[in-house]
Amino acid sequence: xxxxxxxxxxxxxxxxxxxxxxxxxxxxxxxxxxxxxxxxxxxxxxxxxxxxxxxxxxxxxxxxxxxxxxxxxxxxxxxxxxxxxxxxxxxxxxxxxxxxxxxxxxxxxxxxxxxxxxxxxxxxxxxxxxxxxxxxxxxxxxxxxxxxxxxxxxxxxxxxxxxxxxxxxxxxxxxxxxxxxxxxxxxxxxxxxxxxxxxxxxxxxxxxxxxxxxxxxxxxxxxxxxxxxxxxxxxxxxxxxxxxxxxxxxxxxxxxxxxxxxxxxx
Amino acid sequence: xxxxxxxxxxxxxxxxxxxxxxxxxxxxxxxxxxxxxxxxxxxxxxxxxxxxxxxxxxxxxxxxxxxxxxxxxxxxxxxxxxxxxxxxxxxxxxxxxxxxxxxxxxxxxxxxxxxxxxxxxxxxxxxxxxxxxxxxxxxxxxxxxxxxxxxxxxxxxxxxxxxxxxxxxxxxxxxxxxxxxxxxxxxxxxxxxxxxxxxxxxxxxxxxxxxxxxxxxxxxxxxxxxxxxxxxxxxxxxxxxxxxxxxxxxxxxxxxxxxxxxxxxxxxxxxxxxxxxxxxxxxxxxx
Numbered sequence: 363x364x365x366x367x368x369x370x371x372x373x374x375x376x377x378x379x380x381x382x383x384x385x386x387x388x389x390x391x392x393x394x395x396x397x398x399x400x401x402x403x404x405x406x407x408x409x410x411x412x413x414x415x416x417x418x419x420x421x422x423x424x425x426x427x428x429x430x431x432x433x434x435x436x437x438x439x440x441x442x443x444x445x446x447x448x449x450x451x452x453x454x455x456x457x458x459x460x461x462x463x464x465x466x467x468x469x470x471x472x473x474x475x476x477x478x479x480x481x482x483x484x485x486x487x488x489x490x491x492x493x494x495x496x497x498x499x500x501x502x503x504x505x506x507x508x509x510x511x512x513x514x515x516x517x518x519x520x521x522x523x524x525x526x527x528x529x530x531x532x533x534x535x536x537x538x539x540x541x542x543x544x545x546x547x548x549x550x551x552x553x554x555x556x557x558x559x560x561x562x563x564x565x566x567x568x569x570x571x572x573x574x575x576x577x578x579x580x581x582x583x584x585x586x587x588x589x590x591x592x593x594x595x596x597x598x599x600x601x602x603x604x605x606x607x608x609x610x611x612x613x614x615x616x617x618x619x620x621x622x623x624x625x626x627x628x
Numbered sequence: 629x630x631x632x633x634x635x636x637x638x639x640x641x642x643x644x645x646x647x648x649x650x651x652x653x654x655x656x657x658x659x660x661x662x663x664x665x666x667x668x669x670x671x672x673x674x675x676x677x678x679x680x681x682x683x684x685x686x687x688x689x690x691x692x693x694x695x696x697x698x699x700x701x702x703x704x705x706x707x708x709x710x711x712x713x714x715x716x717x718x719x720x721x722x723x724x725x726x727x728x729x730x731x732x733x734x735x736x737x738x739x740x741x742x743x744x745x746x747x748x749x750x751x752x753x754x755x756x757x758x759x760x761x762x763x764x765x766x767x768x769x770x771x772x773x774x775x776x777x778x779x780x781x782x783x784x785x786x787x788x789x790x791x792x793x794x795x796x797x798x799x800x801x802x803x804x805x806x807x808x809x810x811x812x813x814x815x816x817x818x819x820x821x822x823x824x825x826x827x828x829x830x831x832x833x834x835x836x837x838x839x840x841x842x843x844x845x846x847x848x849x850x851x852x853x854x855x856x857x858x859x860x861x862x863x864x865x866x867x868x869x870x871x872x873x874x875x876x877x878x879x880x881x882x883x884x885x886x887x888x889x890x891x892x893x894x895x896x897x898x899x900x901x902x903x904x905x906x907x908x909x910x911x912x913x914x915x
Contacts, residue, residue: 544710546723
């Protein structure tokens, strides 16, 4: 029933991007997002589109699969576009009653919508090609210098990876509980808001109980294996840069240079 | 009165990397008042199959008919079907949520639109028929033992007065005594209320002892369908797919190999005992 959530889901495939070091991918996504929110004009838009298309093509993840993730942001998308459309002052195009649509508003609404869609597509390329564990490993290593100013990098990374690890489990559990309650005649769909909220109780109580039980079990299992934080902990698969990673860094930096040049020159 | 499955297919996560063909061309006819066991190793499609029976999962292709009516018809009342085909899931933890056991058992009948009084009456009958002692009824369901929770979960479905009761591994994780109590209770309901029972199980002993008809699932297809005796006759094929016959059947086969003329088809301890005693008697008579 709710298996269709794709945000944060890994899609196994044999591609260059799948094999890259997570740090490279993180860096790439950061640069991509920066370029996404700084580009101006049609040329900048083309460049970003090209970069995104290349990324998706190389990742070998079916485009259909990525688009599914967009469903979740449709409402945010519409609201943002509306605000931009109606509330930007400038040269009036159309006037409906008291609402004015301006040329600038139309332009910024379209670009905002594109930016949001590209943001989701780009970041989901990262999560679709990187397992949650790789991702947190990458983050832990990339942010390690923060340890010197007493940021608990390892602990945060561990918390994130546990949280990510539990999303599919809890989704599956929710599905099972829903089925068990529907089998007893529960109705999660019809009725007004208050009725719907009330209908959630038979779902949430078992879900919370099970989440607490799982957290408790996990803590015990970790303690039983002498887990005591990050100090002195080694990795089974330490991250090491390969040739492909160095090349990718060069490609990303090249992209960054082009983006800056375009921004300055055009 | 019957449930008919006609060429039912089900595919999980169609057209993605995770695609699984969970059910392949299932044809089954389940008659009124049958006591059916379904066995199969993990991932053979048992759970998916039973979730089709009350419309929780919609078949990718094929049809399901309840008392001659297509359950995928536009105007078919799915909610009513879920009252008629009661499905008890494996983990009672997935359905218990109320503050007291009694209130939890009332949840089903209240959803069916019954008045509070009628619902309480049905909950009362249901809790009686699963044999849960009355002193527990107003306690929190979370404080019960595993076996008692199972009973409450079964009562929660029974209170909806289903015609067909489907139990997904009701004995998993229970001790031998708890297991026997639950299954005896189910057998009693089958006999006294004339309910159709479908029991999904991992235990060959359990199904051999209780059911009249046994369906073996393997890789999403029905591998065998017959009486337990007929099915366990193929014990070598069952082993090849990771299943087995009851322990006592092996014992009887060993005895036959040694030249003792016992009944090799015995599947329950009672039958084996009778057959072995008969052998002794014959021998005494001869000498």
